[in-house]
Amino acid sequence: MKKLFTKRIVQTVPFQIDSEEYDLYDALSRYVEDQSIKAQAANEITGRAIGFTMAMLQRRLASSVYAARRSLERMRDKRQHILDDPESYREEQIAKKLPEDFDDLADDEQQDILDKLEELVASVDPTALREEIIELTKLIDQARSLSRVRSRPNW
Helix, strand or coil, X not given: CCCCCCCCCCCCCCCCCCHHHHHHHHHHHHHHHHHHHHHHHHCHHHHHHXXXXXXXXXXXXXXXXXXXXXXXXXXXXXXXXXXXXXXXHHHHXXXXXXXXXXXXXXHHHHHHHHXXXXXXXXXXXXXXXXXXXXXXXXXXXXXXXHHHHHHCCCC
C-alpha cells in the first residue's frame, strides 16, 4: 500500500534576531494575540479564519520584513475601505452567502433568506475599526523604520 503523505519531521530552528527586529516581532505577536482573542469571542468560523491570518502574519515576518509590512498594509487598506463604506461591505458579505439558486427562488423565499442574512452579517463597529487601523499603521511604520535601518550602509 502506497502512503499518501511522506513522514514529516518538524523542528524549531534557532536564529539570531536583533533588538529592532525583536521589537517588531513582539509588537506583531501582541497584535496577533489580541485579534485572535477578539475573533474567538465573535464566532467560531471567524475566529478560525482570523487565527489563520494572524499565524500567516508571523510567518511572513520570519520570512521578510517587507512581506509582513505589505500584508499589514493590505489589512489596513481593507479596514479603511470598510470604514469608508460600511453599507457596501455589508452588501458584499450578504452577496457572498446567497445560495447559487437564489434568483430561481420565489420572492417570499428570497426575502426570508435576506432577512436571515441581515441578522447574520454583523454591522461594523467604526470605533473598533479606527483603533485597529491605528494599530496596523504603527506596525507598518515600525516595519518601514526597520527596513530603512537595514538598507543603510554600515560604514
